[in-house]
Amino acid sequence: MNKLIEIINLKKHFKSGAQTLKVLDDLNFSVQKGEIIAVTGESGVGKSTLLSLIGGLDSVTAGEIRIREKDITRLGETELTQFRGDYIGFVFQNHFLLNEFTAYENILIPHLIRKRKLTRDTDRYILGLLDMVRLRERKDHKPGELSGGECQRIALLRALMNRPEIVIADEPTGNLDEKNSMLIFDLMRTLNRKFKVTFIIATHNQAVRKYSDDIYVLKQGKIFRKA
Ligand SMILES: Nc1ncnc2c1ncn2[C@@H]1O[C@H](COP(=O)(O)OP(=O)(O)OP(=O)(O)O)[C@@H](O)[C@H]1O
Ligand SMILES: [Mg+2]
Structure with a gap:
């Protein structure tokens, strides 16, 4: 099977004064299409x-x-923006929903940013996504009228708007309790199965073990597969 992501001798160093912080140092890593990968490791690795x-x-x-x-x-920069729009969806610890827009509109925004029209197909896709999290009847609610867990589920659906191949999730459950964390991981697995989306999740949440295909640990600039 072809590798969807292949990282070769990756270095990321930060310079501050005379010091160089070698955060990633000759890191090699690959991900197959359709996998859910968890990246763990101590804070600051x-x-x-x-x-x-x-x-x-x-x-x-x-x-x-x-x-x-x-x-x-x-x-x-232009090609990179295009690439991100075509292939990548992002989810962060904070849902970053726009407060003045409804749940439905927040999911739609990545589509509008790409100057695409709201067609009947798009509408059906969004309603289908909302059905998956049982929030269709809340579609006209604004983030202030939704719980933190509901907002994060909407943020995850928004990441799916442009039908990305890869979703990158950085501490997606960092602000959530156990129950809502499970709902997020569960939703990722469902989206992964339904749309073949590959997920790369950075997390401290041990429960990810149950939902991922592989767990990796970052340490001293390198990445290791956890047995
Ligand atoms: N722009 C930057 N300039 C200098 N140092 C940076 C910069 N961004 C990150 N770092 C440093 O790189 C290291 C790795 O940071 P990073 O945020 O990737 O860690 P992390 O594993 O995500 O931690 P956490 O679990 O707390 O989120 C840290 O020591 C951080 O201080
Ligand atoms: Mg981090």
């Missing part, structure tokens, strides 16, 4: 750094990040 590089949100110090066989570290 570089999980967010790795995820932001895979998502093309930051530039590497050295190395290659090949996604669908294309090295994204060589793309210019």
Whole structure:
């Protein structure tokens, strides 16, 4: 099977004064299409750094990040924006929903940003997503009228709006209790099965074990598969 993501000798160093912090150092890693991968490790080891590089949100110090066989570290800003829009969805610890828009509108926003029209198909897709989390009847509610867990489920649906191949989730359950964390992981598994979405999740939540295909640990600039 082809590798969806292949990371080769990746380095990310931060310079501060005379010191260099080698957060990622000759890291090699690959992900197959359709997998759910958890990235764990102590606070400050570089999980967010790795995820932001895979998502093309930051530039590497050295190395290659090949996604669908294309090295994204060589793309210019315009191509990179296009690439993100086509292939990547993001979820963060904070849901970052826009308060003045409804749940439905928040899910729709990535579609409108890409200057696409709201067609009957798009509407059906969004309502189908809302059905998956049993929030269709709450679609006209604004984030202030929804619970934290509900907001995070809407944020995860929003990440699916442009039908990405990869969803990058950085501590998606960091602000949630156990029950809502399970609902998020469960929803990821459902979306993974239904749409073949590949998930890369950075988390401290041990429960991810039950929902992921592989667990990795970041340590001293490198990544290891957890037995
Ligand atoms: N822009 C930056 N400039 C300098 N140092 C940075 C920068 N971004 C991150 N770092 C450092 O890189 C290291 C890795 O940070 P990162 O946020 O990736 O860790 P993390 O594993 O996600 O931690 P957490 O579990 O707390 O979220 C930390 O020591 C951090 O201070
Ligand atoms: Mg982090």
